[in-house]
Amino acid sequence: MMNIVLHEPEIPQNAGNIARTCAVTHSSLHLIKPLGFSVEDKFLKRAGLDYWHLLDVHYYDSFNHFLSLNKGARIFMATTKSRQTYTDVKYDMDDFIMFGKESAGIPEEILLDYKDTSVRIPMFEDTRSLNLSNSVAIILYEALRQNNFAGLNQEGQLHKYKW
Incomplete structure (x- = not known):
């Protein structure tokens, strides 16, 4: 199971x-x-539609709290840097x-310890960043692709007709 971490969304x-x-x-979603x-928040719930009961979500008071409860975890840092x-x-x-918060990303003092596992999405030089939810989807699906979409349904079905 992959783990998505949002630092101060x-x-x-x-x-x-x-x-x-x-x-x-x-x-899993880690906040x-x-x-x-x-x-x-109604906007949070609406964007998540009716999938909340399927969600494995964890909350942490700080990055250090997150680290203390996930000892030995390999963490990739998604950053434009x-x-x-x-x-x-x-x-x-x-x-x-x-992934860091929308206005500032992951703090650089955290990034310093993750040079080898920091990754970015290529963009034109004159642009700042992609939308956070798009960035998560792009990188998460690459990670899942590399693992042959383990456990995911890979065959779509028509509702009314048959292929």
Whole structure:
């Protein structure tokens, strides 16, 4: 099972979309406080649709609290500051992929300890960043692809007709 970590997320709609992506991929969602919204927020719940009961979610008071409860975890840091892209690394199914808050990303003092596992999504130089929920989907699905989409339904079915 993959693990998505959001460090101090600010926008409920992004967190809701990410929660939905985690639910449909059976990835765990780890939320590091402070959160920029209430977990009861209607926009958060709406973006996650009716998948909340499928979600494995964990809450932490700080990054250090997260580390203390996930000892030995291999953590990839998704950042615009990395020298390697998200396709340059090999993901395992129990890895953690952390994303920073929308306004500032992952603090540089954290990134310093993760030089070898920091990854970025290539973009034009004159642009700042992608939407957080899009970034999560891009990197998570690459990690799942590398692991042959383990455990995921890979064959779609028509509802009314047959292929």
